[in-house]
Amino acid sequence: MTFSICVREPYEDDEGAEQTRYGVAVTTRLAAVGTLCPFANEHGAVATQSLVNVDLGRKGVAYLADGLAVDEALPALLNADDGKASRQLHGVDADGTFAFSGEECGEWYGHLEREGLTVAGNLLTGESVVTATADAFEAAADDLPLAERLIDALAAGHAEGGDKREELSVQSAALKVTSTEDREMVPYYNDLRVDATRTPVADLRETYELAGESYAAAVERYEEEYEDDTLDGE
Numbered sequence: 357m358t359f360s361i362c363v364r365e366p367y368e369d370d371e372g373a374e375q376t377r378y379g380v381a382v383t384t385r386l387a388a389v390g391t392l393c394p395f396a397n398e399h400g401a402v403a404t405q406s407l408v409n410v411d412l413g414r415k416g417v418a419y420l421a422d423g424l425a426v427d428e429a430l431p432a433l434l435n436a437d438d439g440k441a442s443r444q445l446h447g448v449d450a451d452g453t454f455a456f457s458g459e460e461c462g463e464w465y466g467h468l469e470r471e472g473l474t475v476a477g478n479l480l481t482g483e484s485v486v487t488a489t490a491d492a493f494e495a496a497a498d499d500l501p502l503a504e505r506l507i508d509a510l511a512a513g514h515a516e517g518g519d520k521r522e523e524l525s526v527q528s529a530a531l532k533v534t535s536t537e538d539r540e541m542v543p544y545y546n547d548l549r550v551d552a553t554r555t556p557v558a559d560l561r562e563t564y565e566l567a568g569e570s571y572a573a574a575v576e577r578y579e580e581e582y583e584d585d586t587l588d589g590e
Contacts (some may be wrong), residue, residue, distance in 0.1 A: 358519040359477030360393060361489055361509050364448040365502055371525050375537045376450060381506035383556045385519040390530025390549030400426055402447035403542035406461045406478045409437060412445050427454040434490040435476035446474040458546045464520075472492070481517030489513035503533050503545055503564055520545045529556035531564075544571045 360382035369375050370488040380394040380401040384466030395402045395413035404413040412433050417420035419429035426449035430455035434440050434456060446455035446467055455467040455474045468486055473493060475486040510529060519527075532547040545567035550559045 358389070358405070359475065359480060359485055359489060359510075359513050360405060360446075361404040361473060361475045361493060361506060362401040362403055362447045362453075363376055363473040363506070364400070364450070364453075364494065365472065369537050373534060374535075377502050377533060377535045378448065379502045379506050379531065379533045380447075381510050381529070383510050383514065383560075384529065385520070385521045385524035385527050385539075387526055387528050387552040388549075389528040390551065394532050395533040396531050396534045397421055398534050400449035401532070402426075402430070402445070403474075403476065403532070404443070404445050405438060405476065406458065407442035408467070409439060409443060412437065412443065416445070416447060419425070425449060425451050430454045430456065440506040443523065444476045444478055446476045447479055448472065448474060467475055474504075479515070479521055481520045485513045485516045485518055488516040501545075503531055503548070506531050506533070507557065507561050507564060510560070513558045525554050527550055527554060527556040528552060529560040531560065541566075541575070544574075 362380045365377040366377055378396050378401040380396050380403050382389050382393045392408045393403050393405050395417045397417045402416040404414050416430055416533045426447050430445050433531050440450040441460040445459045453469045455469050455476055457465050462479040464480045464482050467476035471549050475490045477486050489509045493509035496508055528551050530549040545564050548563050550556055
């Protein structure tokens with residue numbers, strides 16, 4: 357399932373409190389990758405791919421929420437998986453990173469770990485795809501939204517060659533961004549999918565831009581209603 361990136365980013369909120377963002381983005385030459393591969397919550401981000409076992413992602417972020425470290429949670433899940441040799445699994449949490457590529461993944465396959473990020477891919481044109489993805493993310497301006505920088509990272513990997521299966525024209529892409537910050541509204545543009553297209557990264561970027569416009573318009577139009585709304589109906 358092509359290539360993906362998971363990242364951790366500390367920041368200060370408007371009150372000066374220390375917070376952490378987590379992000380994951382993925383693209384592949386198959387439809388609906390967003391239903392299978394990217395997982396994130398306020399404790400970390402995980403991507404499961406190659407011969408996908410969705411439970412590795414679902415349980416991975418659940419284990420992080422239970423307090424396990426990413427380099428304990430993900431190996432434990434892999435060790436209980438009979439299909440481990442065909443899996444790729446990687447992710448980040450508040451303190452660390454983890455990345456794994458089974459020896460039966462499709463060539464070229466591999467992964468890398470750097471401070472606060474992991475990248476993994478399979479059935480790629482070469483190692484330069486994962487390197488370009490990581491380099492682009494690290495080179496991006498810090499003042500850009502995390503979702504935008506994740507898209508830029510995918511674009512760099514795609515431009516480097518990306519998924520080598522050119523006979524598969526229908527593609528997809530997805531991203532998720534979460535935060536430890538307690539916010540009344542989660543921006544629409546932090547959880548996006550392009551399920552079937554021939555230009556996945558370009559379409560994900562356009563979807564992100566439109567979602568940002570929609571979010572800003574909704575906040576402006578319905579600000580008073582959002583402020584008055586409560587979950588208990590009071």
